[in-house]
Amino acid sequence: MSHKLQVGEMSVAYLTDKDIWSHFNYIYSPKSKNSTTYKFVLIKSIIENLYNVNDKLELSYDRIFSSFAKIYWNLVIHHDLNQINMVGKRAEVQNVLLSLQEKHGIPNSLVFDKLSNELQVDTIMKVKKKCKINVMGAIYGDTSGAIYDFDNKKEFIKINSSFYSFMQRFQKVLTYVTNYHLALFLEKFNEQGDTTKLLLSVENVSKRTSLDHFYYVLESFYGGECFYCGKKIKNKSNSHVDHFIPWSFVQADQLWNLVISCSTCNLAKSDKLAKENYLSALIDRNNQILGMTDMRGREDMQIYTPSKLEQLYHFSIDNGYTDFWTPIASD
Ligand SMILES: [Zn+2]
Known part of the structure; x- marks a missing residue:
């Protein structure tokens, strides 16, 4: 052929x-x-x-x-x-x-x-x-x-x-x-x-060097607090744009899979999957984004559906991401 x-x-x-x-x-x-x-x-x-x-x-x-x-x-x-x-x-x-x-x-x-x-x-x-x-x-x-x-x-x-x-x-x-x-x-x-x-x-050839532009889109969500532990994020330098489903699995950067977390959570979560209650929180956050006229036109949001994120979450478990992570309640 x-x-x-x-x-x-x-x-x-x-x-x-x-x-x-x-x-x-x-x-x-x-x-x-x-x-x-x-x-x-x-x-x-x-x-x-x-x-x-x-x-x-x-x-x-x-x-x-x-x-x-x-x-x-x-x-x-x-x-x-x-x-x-x-x-x-x-x-x-x-x-x-x-x-x-x-x-x-x-x-x-x-x-x-x-x-x-x-x-x-x-x-x-x-x-x-x-x-x-x-x-x-x-x-x-x-x-x-x-x-x-x-x-x-x-x-x-x-x-x-x-x-x-x-x-x-x-x-x-x-x-x-x-x-x-x-x-x-x-x-x-x-x-x-x-x-x-x-x-x-x-x-690592697919990896982006900087996710900064996502930071500026996401910083207003969650009242400037860490998506996982809720601690106030003081400035950009002590925070991370975190891949909710680990990058090692998705190998892609889409707004609907990204959250802002504090450095402690980002480091501790590393390559693990966050517990399922965070999945619902992220679906809510994404619904909020879809409700914003200037955001829902984004290329990555156009193909997003909550079920897509749920599927991705469950398939990452099927692919071996079975080590669930949750932040340790510190205060
Ligand atoms: Zn945190």
Whole structure:
């Protein structure tokens, strides 16, 4: 099946877990001809956007390629890693990024979210244009059209519902496996580059450096008190924008999953899930946000529903987040 396809329709309606595991085995095997890192990064991008689908399980290219461009930029520019299996050659998306870097005189140290807004948008558009032709049809072809529909004109994919449920149930292990295979590929085809602690770099390649802009949106909620323990937050420096569902699981930053907490709570909670009563508190807070005209138009709020957050909470338990946390009542 050609990867230059423009439209691909889903070939099967129902897939068993066994079918899906065998598709993943194939994608990660030498048989699937991964001459570049595109497929690994596409899977990472879909995982990052798992809760950004609409009620028909459709996911826009803009969302997919915002993640894709960010990950690729951080790998190619920030970590200086080659993305193709040939010495002296470069993957096409790599060329796109390197020429943008040169044109704007950007130092290697800069991570994607430190670029200006305009430049981020420009990069995402250019990456999307390249990947529409090179990437969307490749995984579609590898899985014989089983896991998603795609349409390069309308620019969205529609995820097979059994595949979607599989991704939710095995999200954590799929993230591990994908990072592992991406790191393995990069290690093989990079002699100089930044290959020390490669797996760690790959695991953190999606991470934003600063969540400050969320702080300013959220600071007025809860009367300036910590979401968890209720202590007054004196200033920004002794507080944190906290991922309610841990970042290590969601790998994404959406307003509806973020709260402001004091440093003590943020450190103590760390990678754990807060007790269920906090889930209801967050749903209430999000309802409050949805009631505000200037806030509900935000991109991340448009796809939010309380049931989405509940699902995410329960799937994180299914994925092994079973160590529940609650602040110790101190005073
Ligand atoms: Zn606190």
